[in-house]
Amino acid sequence: MSNNLSFGQIWQFCVYGFNNGAIYALVALGFVIIFQVTGHVNFAQGEFVMLGAMFTAWLIKVPQWPVLAAALAAIGVTALVSLAVERLCIRPAEQRRANPMTILVITLGVGIALRGIVLTLFGPDPYAVETFTRGKFDLFGGIVLWQNVWQIGAAALVGVGLWFFFTRTLTGRAMRACSINRYAARLMGISPSRMSMIAFGLSAVIAAVGGIVIAPTTGATWDMGTKLGLLGFVAAVLGGWNYGGAIAGGFVLGVAEQLAIGVTNSDWSRFQDAFAFVLLLLVLLLRPQGLFASRARSTSRAGL
């Protein structure tokens, strides 16, 4: 252990952590929305991030579209793919009264197929994406890239947008009603199947946004989705499967991961890929209801 870290270094690691945390938060939000409304865990969530990143990168590089147009098109395509998945894969299984494991295997299959399709279409090489805004600035002694502001800003914007959607709009409130009690929601004239489609569309849009803002930092590859999906899942577990918790869980995970890499020497930091999952197992052991929820609330799927 190298325990002579200065405060400045720790702060710098926190800045890196916030960066990654923003992406984890976005992925976690996608998981939570689908879980809240439909009760399913969508294994393909990480692949939606990958779709967003890959389509943006490809549209910028090959047909030379401007960034904004490419990003919007990528979000649209990802949302369409997600809606198609809900219609063609999830709905028929639900109609056959598939058990949760069956639906999970289906989403796993969707994720693998999406990876295969993207690999076939765009090839195995990573696509580089130019940063949206160049340059960096100094924040309390830590260096922040402007690109990082995009990432954190996207997470913040999505968070605020979702808060508005779920508390101030009829559709959003109907979705929350579905997550509290599907049956009662139906009696109130809410269609859970339509809410389920909206949930899939919305979570794909959020995932695609995450993919677009992370593409300039990490590049876009066909296999980037699985790891991001898993880390987003860990963030959702940390946050106790609710919307606020997912955002907080994402940032906690990002910072914890970077600090763990920062404070350990190379004997330990070579295992960095496993850190997030060790954290996951620790949380499952010590606080299975999530870091922030009280035990009573963990039984409800009400969300906010």
Place this chain on the structure above:
Amino acid sequence: MKDKAPTESPVPASNEPTTLARSSGAATVRPASFLNLPPAILRALAFGLFVLVLPFLPWASTHRDEITVIGFFSILAVGLTLVMGYAGQLVLSQAAFYGVGAYTSGVLSVNLKWPPLLGIGVGVIVAALLGWVSARLLFRLQGTSLALASLGLGIIVITVIGQWDEVTRGQQSLTGIPKLDVLGFTFKDDLAYYYLVWATVLTVMLLSFNIINSRVGRAFRALRGSEVAAGTLGINTTSFKVQVFVLAAAFAGLAGGLYAHYRSVLSPGTFNWSVSVEIVVMVAIGGVASIWGAPFGAAAVLIITPILRGFFSGTSLAGGGLENIIYGLALVVIMIFLPSGLLSGTGGWWPRLFGRFRPSHPHNLPPEESSSEPVSGAKQVG
């Protein structure tokens, strides 16, 4: 390849029927099958004989290595069948336990010069212990989250194996693992290993059948039907799930130990999480609740994949995209339309063709997947 099995069956039955037929007795009221043998025993005999002669059949005699590998994956798939089909849990850490078994045995015999048999035994115990610890943790997660968490567990294991250079040699591969020897007999050639591995497959399958047909097995099936209902009947659901998970981990550890001494070389990529997914595909093809389906699914995946890869070589599909697309679509289509697998189901081609070999015991049938009740969430107002 497995569909040849029934054609071989008359041979063992006519050769050695007397003792078994006498033991089952003239007074048996079971529906008559071939020479009054219970169908389950007939099937096991047929499969055993098929395994015995397979390495000398035309195609198989030049592909013994592939068939041995199918055997390793059959053991893994039988374990996962128990977890998925009978405990109703999707688990994606099977390749990790496979790796733990392989590396434990490999490291012990290379670094500490332990005899291979002891190494395999310790590997099984370590895999089972890891399975027990992780099951206690993972089953705190409700339902479906468990799968993702088990995938995380798989990533922890593969990271440790890949990075812990001083013990596992990491990415450089662990080499020089001795061949297995038991009481002075060394398993040197392909054929000896072929028989060893497939004997293990048969043992593991028989063990699984025994478990399924026991009191514990009934509890498993109740668990799969409805966990809540099983709980109200006094079944300790978590304890049963943990037991079956540990058993699957032990099977995987055993397969890993055998694999280590078969290949003599271990590299981390063999136990990557995508291998766990492949095992899920095998189990899905064979039917999630069908022990017989496990070797069938393993054979189907491992035989079809290289053929398809050769067929599409030179196109952009050859870069691994094809397997992913096919595995993925196969999972989706099978789980939607044939959740109990390609071999089973009342309308399937297998029972119709080989009806005589259908299990006569209702408990050999795969559990009911769904009821015909109308869907609650399908058509809505609104």
